[in-house]
Amino acid sequence: xxxxxxxxxxxxxxxxxxxxxxxxxxxxxxxxxxxxxxxxxxxxxxxxxxxxxxxxxxxxxxxxxxxxxxxxxxxxxxxxxxxxxxxxxxxxxxxxxxxxxxxxxxxxxxxxxxxxxxxxxxxxxxxxxxxxxxxxxxxxxxxxxxxxxxxxxxxxxxxxxxxxxxxxxxxxxxxxxxxxxxxxxxxxxxxxxxxxxxxxxxxxxxxxxxxxxxxxxxxxxxxxxxxxxxxxxxxxxxxxxxxxxxxxxxxxxxxxxxxxxxxxxxxxxxxxxxxxxxxxxxxxxxxxxxxxxxxxxxxxxxxxxxxxxxxxxxxxxxxxxxxxxxxxxxxxxxxxxxxxxxxxxxxxxxxxxxxxxxxxxxxxxxxxxxxxxxxxxxxxxxxxxxxxxxxxxxxxxxxxxxxxxxxxxxxxxxxxxxxxxxxxxxxxxxxxxxxxxxxxxxxxxxxxxxxxxxxxxxxxxxxxxxxxxxxxxxxxxxxxxxxxxxxxxxxxxxxxxxxxxxxxxxxxxxxxxxxxxxxxxxxxxxxxxxxxxxxxxxxxxxxxxxxxxxxxxxxxxxxxxxxxxxxxxxxxxxxxxxxxxxxxxxxxxxxxxxxxxxxxxxxxxxxxxxxxxxxxxxxxxxxxxxxxxxxxxxxxxxxxxxx
Amino acid sequence: xxxxxxxxxxxxxxxxxxxxxxxxxxxxxxxxxxxxxxxxxxxxxxxxxxxxxxxxxxxxxxxxxxxxxxxxxxxxxxxxxxxxxxxxxxxxxxxxxxxxxxxxxxxxxxxxxxxxxxxxxxxxxxxxxxxxxxxx
Numbered sequence: 001x002x003x004x005x006x007x008x009x010x011x012x013x014x015x016x017x018x019x020x021x022x023x024x025x026x027x028x029x030x031x032x033x034x035x036x037x038x039x040x041x042x043x044x045x046x047x048x049x050x051x052x053x054x055x056x057x058x059x060x061x062x063x064x065x066x067x068x069x070x071x072x073x074x075x076x077x078x079x080x081x082x083x084x085x086x087x088x089x090x091x092x093x094x095x096x097x098x099x100x101x102x103x104x105x106x107x108x109x110x111x112x113x114x115x116x117x118x119x120x121x122x123x124x125x126x127x128x129x130x131x132x133x134x135x136x137x138x139x140x141x142x143x144x145x146x147x148x149x150x151x152x153x154x155x156x157x158x159x160x161x162x163x164x165x166x167x168x169x170x171x172x173x174x175x176x177x178x179x180x181x182x183x184x185x186x187x188x189x190x191x192x193x194x195x196x197x198x199x200x201x202x203x204x205x206x207x208x209x210x211x212x213x214x215x216x217x218x219x220x221x222x223x224x225x226x227x228x229x230x231x232x233x234x235x236x237x238x239x240x241x242x243x244x245x246x247x248x249x250x251x252x253x254x255x256x257x258x259x260x261x262x263x264x265x266x267x268x269x270x271x272x273x274x275x276x277x278x279x280x281x282x283x284x285x286x287x288x289x290x291x292x293x294x295x296x297x298x299x300x301x302x303x304x305x306x307x308x309x310x311x312x313x314x315x316x317x318x319x320x321x322x323x324x325x326x327x328x329x330x331x332x333x334x335x336x337x338x339x340x341x342x343x344x345x346x347x348x349x350x351x352x353x354x355x356x357x358x359x360x361x362x363x364x365x366x367x368x369x370x371x372x373x374x375x376x377x378x379x380x381x382x383x384x385x386x387x388x389x390x391x392x393x394x395x396x397x398x399x400x401x402x403x404x405x406x407x408x409x410x411x412x413x414x415x416x417x418x419x420x421x422x423x424x425x426x427x428x429x430x431x432x433x434x435x436x437x438x439x440x441x442x443x444x445x446x447x448x449x450x451x452x453x454x455x456x457x458x459x460x461x462x463x464x465x466x467x468x469x470x471x472x473x474x475x476x477x478x479x480x481x482x483x484x485x486x487x488x489x490x491x492x493x494x495x496x497x498x499x500x501x502x503x504x505x506x507x508x509x510x511x512x513x514x515x516x517x518x519x520x521x522x523x524x525x526x527x528x529x530x531x532x533x534x535x536x537x538x539x540x541x542x543x544x545x546x547x548x549x550x551x552x553x554x555x556x557x558x559x560x561x562x563x564x565x566x567x568x569x570x571x572x573x574x575x576x577x578x579x580x581x582x583x584x585x586x587x588x589x590x591x592x593x594x595x596x597x598x599x600x601x602x603x604x605x606x607x608x609x610x611x612x613x614x615x616x617x618x619x620x621x622x623x624x625x626x627x628x629x630x631x632x633x634x635x636x637x638x639x640x641x642x643x
Numbered sequence: 644x645x646x647x648x649x650x651x652x653x654x655x656x657x658x659x660x661x662x663x664x665x666x667x668x669x670x671x672x673x674x675x676x677x678x679x680x681x682x683x684x685x686x687x688x689x690x691x692x693x694x695x696x697x698x699x700x701x702x703x704x705x706x707x708x709x710x711x712x713x714x715x716x717x718x719x720x721x722x723x724x725x726x727x728x729x730x731x732x733x734x735x736x737x738x739x740x741x742x743x744x745x746x747x748x749x750x751x752x753x754x755x756x757x758x759x760x761x762x763x764x765x766x767x768x769x770x771x772x773x774x775x776x777x778x779x
Contacts, residue, residue: 235703242698356765363761368754375750382750385698385743387690392758506685508672571705588672597672 003068003147006056010097010147013049013104014137016042017130024127028120028195036123040111043126046133047108054101057146061088067153070094070146076159076565078536086170087160092294092310093146095173099290100136102181107133110185116206116631117189118198125192132184135317143313159565162537168228176221180251180286182214186258187283190276191325194332199272204265207279209624211262215255216620222248223613234571234586236504236601238609241389246369247289250362254282257358260351268412270339270348274355280325285362287318292369343414350407357400361393368392394449401456401494404487405463424463431459446502453498461491478626486619493612499605507600510591520602522548522583524556529596537561539572542587542596546576558587582606670717671710684717687726690744691716694737
């Protein structure tokens with residue numbers, strides 16, 4: 001019954017999306033206000049129905065209902081409840097249902113809470129949201145029904161990929177999807193504004209909180225995903241330039257650019273057409289990413305052929321939405337008047353350079369990710385990976401960091417180059433001192449990129465707090481604090497990345513119980529190897545004592561886990577976090593006669609990478625609250641004045 | 644058959660779970676004692692693709708084949724072979740796909756033009772904008 005109820009809710013939601021699109025189209029075209037009155041309740045009902053459908057799927061997973069194909073293929077009755085719950089979206093159909101649920105709920109939120117937008121643009125936006133949703137409903141209902149039954153029911157499920165059996169699964173995909181799909185709101189806003197020809201500062205102010213919210217969630221999702229990969233995969237890497245990672249990075253890059261250009265539009269009424277274009281690109285990148293990941297085309301072109309129906313379906317959706325949006329853009333861009341002019345030395349120019357560099361990195365990641373597909377089509381299989389992306393995106397990102405420090409110190413409209421230079425003296429001095437210090441300490445031992453990364457991180461950290469100098473800190477607006485914290489977060493994260501690649505110490509050893517491994521001042525003694533059992537796994541655990549420079553010993557317990565369904569071995573690294581770095585210990589295979597492989601890394605300041613990411617998201621949250629609170633206060637004062 | 648295999652695996656789990664059928668290759672997870680040579684080997688490993696994984700280099704893969712390749716690379720480096728020579732040998736055996744190094748394969752050279760092209764395109768757009776403004 002639950003499965004059928006979920007399916008009915010999904011069909012009803014799809015029907016409501018169709019109705020919503022019709023109401024908007026006829027209401028706006030015929031100027032029929034009574035039709036438009038109905039749009040908001042319909043959008044809210046659609047959001048509620050998608051939530052019901054998704055809740056139904058969660059219930060099926062929690063109850064381990066093996067008469068449902070999806071549950072039988074991806075779950076197991078012996079799994080801990082958290083993974084039954086999170087396993088709901090650890091598969092294709094469930095994650096697509098999560099996608100449309102987030103889209104439905106986002107549409108309902110736009111219907112309920114958006115007050116700043118002009119009414120016709122608001123309605124056109126909701127129409128756009130319904131149009132995108134329809135395609136994904138069709139995809140779900142016709143090509144990936146999550147509620148399909150099997151008869152007879154399976155005896156038990158096939159289990160969830162053990163790599164995914166981690167608390168990370170409960171947090172990382174939903175956050176990322178909220179971000180991906182949150183960008184659909186920006187996309188719909190752009191469509192709405194193009195339809196009603198309202199591309200101006202008030203439109204940008206209305207769109208900004210939605211972009212900001214999606215961007216915060218994307219930042220959190222990527223940061224969490226990176227840390228999860230770091231501790232789960234067991235080799236100490238935190239970013240692999242894997243196509244799936246690139247798929248999440250591309251929308252983030254576009255959203256970051258959009259966030260800055262929408263601020264230019266909101267503050268100075270400039271960059272009108274470009275901002276609309278970026279809003280289209282940002283969600284297009286979400287869809288492209290989903291296509292790349294969901295169709296399986298990237299692991300191999302042949303994986304695409306395994307399920308050509310799904311792959312082609314998403315490809316057609318992509319073509320309709322991206323093509324349609326670009327066509328609308330091309331048709332209406334002439335109607336968008338050019339925004340306010342600005343001079344070469346101005347904050348606008350800085351933000352344009354930010355947008356240019358972010359777009360270039362985005363383009364490079366996209367080209368690099370797709371290039372192997374292109375060559376394979378000509379029968380030549382190649383690999384594009386970290387060695388390309390690091391060398392090509394790294395230097396551009398470093399230049400971007402410098403612009404990031406200089407931008408907030410430059411005035412809107414026009415500024416004086418010498419003045420800007422004077423404001424940058426302190427960061428420049430810090431850069432020189434850092435250059436000398438790092439050169440003396442580590443010359444020849446570290447690569448060029450980590451070297452420059454460290455120097456720039458230190459200088460940019462100083463530069464990013466510079467907007468607060470000589471200001472009354474208590475009267476500084478919250479959104480300025482937000483910008484400072486987010487920019488500082490970028491510098492902190494960069495410092496972590498540079499330290500990790502420059503100073504990591506690696507030690508591989510095969511040891512017997514009682515033996516000691518030494519690495520970077522740490523002494524690790526293997527006490528014993530013991531078998532242990534968990535809910536749905538068995539493991540070998542190494543009991544170890546670690547102490548640094550003769551300090552008190554700390555117990556470490558790296559494990560090698562075996563999951564029977566599906567049969568898989570995973571490594572559970574033992575992490576020991578200190579203020580100045582992390583000790584990362586992995587238990588490997590048995591080498592020979594009672595000796596065990598150990599992999600040990602000491603990673604100085606590596607945690608700064610994710611701490612910086614969290615700071616960036618926090619900065620976004622401060623900016624969001626700061627802007628919105630100002631709106632609430634103004635409204636409240638207005639009401640009080642009327643009363 | 645699958646159920647039987649699973650049962651078999653379960654029975655053998657505690658003592659043998661971390662073992663594959665063959666003992667790991669000697670230098671799969673053992674460093675070269677000379678740190679300079681180890682750095683050389685490591686740098687090469689980071690640009691060699693693990694053929695049985697999804698987009699991972701052999702430097703960070705648990706796959707047994709990646710272990711064998713790491714061992715091969717370390718042994719050849721110790722024997723005095725140059726990294727690029729080893730790469731060519733690997734490419735001969737497994738095809739261009741095995742190397743992530745973007746300078747090695749002429750097919751990848753257009754990728755180096757991409758940033759110039761994109762920045763050029765961006766500047767062209769920007770230049771148009773500044774010109775229009777100057778005429779005002």
